[in-house]
Amino acid sequence: MSDEQQYLMLPGPTPVPGNVLRALSTPMINHRGPQFKELIEEVTEGVKKVYQTQNHVVTFPSAGTGAMEAAVVNFISPGDRVLSVSIGVFGDRFAKIARAFGAEVEQIEFPWGEAADAEAVGARLAEDRNHEIKVILVTHNETSTGVVNDIKAIRQAAEDHPALLIVDAVSSLGAIEVKTDEWNLDVVVSGSQKAFMIPPGLSFLAISPRALQVAEKCTSSRYYWDIKSAVEYLEKGQTPYTPAISLYYGLRESLRMMQAEGMEKTFARHALYRDMVRGGIQAMGLRLLADDKVASSSLTAVVAPENIGANRIRSHIQENFDVIMAGGQQKLNDIIFRIGHLGHVRCLDLLAVLAALEITLVELGMDIELGRGVKRAQEILAKGR
């Protein structure tokens, strides 16, 4: 089967719509000329709408992790005390990057599969009477477990503390609402290959005026990732170094699609995907890693039956049905599999994937009745449309 007929059910990269693929093949232009200026201005306005912000949003040609590193080197100086709130692999990654650049990182960890307790974060900050903590790092949607943190509650818990709040929203922005300005988020990081429906290679940072002031005084070494020069160039409709021009063409197309649908509808559609997949999985008799209250609209982590193992399910469904699912990371390897349902996914794709999963489970020896999961998902779809 060709790649185009695969069911790419990963939490990134996600399927790229045909009109976006075609836009990616637009001929090159001068990145210092008026056409690129128009392009970057339209795209930046569109990305700001998704972020719900009036702040500067800069774009880098990189994976999401590049923007995480940019968030560290522009806003955290070596020796700064950083409070890292982690509920999984990506929370840990943010802490590791901060440590790599000399920050004194204190980590508050929560069990994998659970959300962060905003009150516990608030209590730790309240103890910090001398305001030694300069930055709080937190993941919005933890892609390794399919859990969403309540960023608004964490912001409120941190309200009386001057630390910058830096949020990794790579797998949520565009699928799950992020109110950058209303929630008073200082830095919000995202990336192209998830809800934005374009290939990997662009990352975004929204930066509050307060964060920009911190960047002015930040002593961490940086050159390529320097926010100040990125903001200065953006004001001229350029980037400091050669941008990934093709990806901007793709992004312009995908942002137009998002605007045509409307953000409210986009979020509701993703919530419906979540409910369909979770309902279907439960009706098959499988266990979900996350509770309903904290379950992600971007992806669902499923606990595999112990006697089968998650990786056998993944290879069977890939070989027989061209359904590509993600595995568990680190200590969750072979324990869970993850179904991505963000970006350019359709309801009927999900029904097909659930049907293939049921056949897979039966072929691997699980005693289930075919069709129960699909039926449950259909019922949820019929009610939720």
Ligand SMILES: *Cc1c(COP(=O)(O)O)cnc(C)c1O
């Ligand atoms: C995908 C993702 C990233 C970035 O991953 P890259 O592979 O560097 O693009 C960061 N944080 C979260 C939560 C993610 O899901």
